Amino acid sequence: MANVSHATVSLAxxxxxxxxxxxxxxxxxLARSCGYRPDPMLRSLAEYRRDKSKPSYQxxxxxxxxxxxxxxADAVIDFLHHRLGAEARAEELGYKLEVIxxxxxRINPKQVTRILQARGIQGILLPPLPQPGALLDFxxxxxxxxxxxFSLTSPALNLVxxxxxxxxxxxxxxxxxxxxxxxxxxxSSGQGVRTNWKFAGGYLGGQAGLPLAEQLPLFIxxxxxxxxxxxxxxxxxxxxHRPDAIITHFPEIFGHMNDHGISVPEDVSVAMLPAVARExxxxxxxxxxxxxxxxxxxxASMLYHNETGVPEKPKHTLIQxxxxxxxTVIARSTANSPR
Numbered sequence: 251m252a253n254v255s256h257a258t259v260s261l262a263x264x265x266x267x268x269x270x271x272x273x274x275x276x277x278x279x280l281a282r283s284c285g286y287r288p289d290p291m292l293r294s295l296a297e298y299r300r301d302k303s304k305p306s307y308q309x310x311x312x313x314x315x316x317x318x319x320x321x322x323a324d325a326v327i328d329f330l331h332h333r334l335g336a337e338a339r340a341e342e343l344g345y346k347l348e349v350i351x352x353x354x355x356r357i358n359p360k361q362v363t364r365i366l367q368a369r370g371i372q373g374i375l376l377p378p379l380p381q382p383g384a385l386l387d388f389x390x391x392x393x394x395x396x397x398x399x400f401s402l403t404s405p406a407l408n409l410v411x412x413x414x415x416x417x418x419x420x421x422x423x424x425x426x427x428x429x430x431x432x433x434x435x436x437x438s439s440g441q442g443v444r445t446n447w448k449f450a451g452g453y454l455g456g457q458a459g460l461p462l463a464e465q466l467p468l469f470i471x472x473x474x475x476x477x478x479x480x481x482x483x484x485x486x487x488x489x490x491h492r493p494d495a496i497i498t499h500f501p502e503i504f505g506h507m508n509d510h511g512i513s514v515p516e517d518v519s520v521a522m523l524p525a526v527a528r529e530x531x532x533x534x535x536x537x538x539x540x541x542x543x544x545x546x547x548x549x550a551s552m553l554y555h556n557e558t559g560v561p562e563k564p565k566h567t568l569i570q571x572x573x574x575x576x577x578t579v580i581a582r583s584t585a586n587s588p589r
Contacts, residue, residue, distance in 0.1 A: 335542025418452030
């Protein structure tokens with residue numbers, strides 16, 4: 251009907267850019283007119299057969315890092331696991347990841363576009379930004395692009411992230427199940443802004459059905475780290491609200507508490523977000539390696555369907571957390587809760 255080869259029809263029905271846009275549209279219209287629908291079982295079989303064989307080189311994907319030194323991002327445990335997961339899955343699918351660092355290399359958005367196009371790179375992974383912000387000068391039109399988390403404030407792109415709301419909600423419910431009656435949440439304003447306050451939202455959602463006497467206010471410090479001054483304010487908050495457990499992302503809290511004679515977990519249990527930085531910590535594993543792996547799968551699908559530019563209806567893929575037991579949390583009864 252289309253007077254083209256079987257291969258051209260196959261590519262056009264999969265919306266592949268190797269076929270001219272007008273030809274793709276004509277073939278797809280012909281397919282619709284005769285009631286064609288793809289067989290999902292056959293497609294699944296084809297995907298299975300591809301997965302069973304060792305993939306050949308497919309393409310290069312860009313890891314577009316806006317850190318001055320992209321390796322410094324690895325100091326954040328979740329960012330490190332994002333990259334490791336993405337690298338592993340990319341290799342499995344035959345893709346190569348190439349780091350593009352505009353800030354480090356002092357290249358402007360137009361130069362980034364020229365570099366990517368000169369290297370034939372169509373897919374971009376945008377890891378978390380050093381600070382929340384927008385990328386308004388970059389031309390997204392030619393590329394399939396996926397971002398991690400919520401640090402990119404504009405434009406709204408497809409993204410993959412830890413389910414941060416569920417992470418705090420999971421920690422809160424687990425601590426309650428273990429007998430903690432007064433669970434507090436310790437965070438920074440910077441962490442709240444870069445995550446759209448989703449961690450804090452999960453904690454507040456967990457508290458919502460409790461009696462008012464068992465609900466504690468958030469402790470929020472303006473510093474990105476828990477400084478000595480921040481710890482002094484935390485001690486005042488602790489004295490006023492008497493938490494028997496704390497959920498936090500501050501690893502330095504253990505040293506500060508030890509310096510002030512507060513024993514973890516005897517005096518107060520501490521659940522970490524995330525808990526994977528130390529094997530002994532209790533808290534929530536955010537499954538950040540799976541975030542990286544899933545990002546490659548989503549981007550590969552976008553490339554397959556030729557989804558480029560800023561999407562009209564951005565999609566969010568959230569990876570579920572899981573609780574991790576450790577020595578920093580113990581079970582309590584109301585009788586041994588701190589007062």
